[in-house]
Amino acid sequence: MYSKKVMEHFTNPRNVGEIPDADGIGTEGNPVCGDVMKVYIKVKDNKIVDAKFQTFGCGAAIAVSSMVTEMAKGKTLDEALKITRESIADALDGLPPQKMHCSNLGAEALHKAIEDYKKKHGK
């Protein structure tokens, strides 16, 4: 059902946890209908220097969270805003069609974290 890459990220998720002094936090989804992702970012000189996540959800949701935080790290905010559902799914060697929409909330959560940072820092 899942690609090897999805299973690998699900079994050994990267960047799990909170960043207590995060510069931006973004939450997407809802446990009532499925998955919830909370993404924390640390920003320095317009670059994401650290990213962590907490996720309630299925295997795909956890793998997506792991992947999106990996992809975001080291990117400028503008570059990170270009990360999409599709680019995350591609990086995971694909997701089952029924998981493409409900569990692939990583890009939205990341973008919300960036917005949160911008709002807090008057940008």
Add this chain to the structure above:
Amino acid sequence: MKTVYLDHVATNPIHPEVLEEMLPYFKEHFGNPLSIYEPGLKAREAIEKAREQTASLINAKPKEIIFTSSGAEANNFAIRGIAYAMQNKGKHIIISKIEHHSVLNSARFLEKQGFVVTYLPVDKYGFIDPEALKKAITDQTVLISIIHASPEIGTIQNIEALARVAKERGIIFHTDAVASAGNIPIDVQKMNIDLLSMAAHQFYGPKGAAALYIREGTRIVPLIYGGIQEGGRRAGTENVPAIVGMGKAAELAKRDMQKRIDHIKPLRDKLIENTLKIENVILTGHPEQRLPGHASFVVEYVEGEAMLLMLAAKGIYAASGSACSSKALKASPVLTSIGIPAHLAQGSVVFTLGEGTTAEDIDYFNETFPQIVSRLREISPYQKGWEGMEDASCTAKK
């Protein structure tokens, strides 16, 4: 890697004695049971023996057993067959909110054909109140169908009390006993059941063999028209080896039922006791009046499919009623019906034990499962509680 199969409600391995019994009917006794020469007669005799064995398991008469290909077919046959046979008398059917999809969707189909269906609610354990059933009956009611034991929450319905209500009003009563038949005692006479669905693979028989018990004298319209097989009620050349297997499995189930229950139940109780030691875990279904091998829970703050995948990575196979683990991405209506809120239903997990489950298997499970829950809770944003749930509504893009 050690593997522990805890999904016996999904299906079971075939019993070796059952397989042994089936084998000659693939090749040696391959005849068509309708043929009048020796190989045909051999096959016919084998089917009739299986019919006796199957009938005996539920205290029915052999001629009251119609073999089908699956439990779902038996349920479709019962619901649609009785509805069509009785439609001149009335077009009202009563089922419960916790029926299997094969009953539920048959009823929904009939709604489109002009039938009226009442869906009876259940209490927090999954029980239907006989008084509520009494009140739901109208002069148009022609069929009541209530599931015997729920494969999702394990609760065994008080079928005798419900069937008594139907009998008092002269209404035909069907029960979907797919999860229970062969696993717990059933007596259709004592319980006043008019129709009952059962499937061989739920009691160590083969897949592809199932049966509908139809009380003698009950009119029913066939689902499958054709030849005179099964008394003209179910056409199609019989799946002889599978039917032979079902008969043998029924014989063994009757013989070994108490022994199996005595083996499975203490192991199941140990599993429940240990799992409930994990914080914020709730047992679903009734604590005592449940299938002997059945343990079902909701685990707060984590999601079912993630638990299943982590368990599978440790060689433990189980099931879940969470939205994410279903192909339809909808939480199980059974969990919703017993009052489990949607965010809790996401943490559904079901473990079902069988004849082959050992004490070592349960020890291994009891060691492994708490670790998996705590690992997933470490990842979860709700590890400290359901913060922010009060304004929860669906925002996920579908």
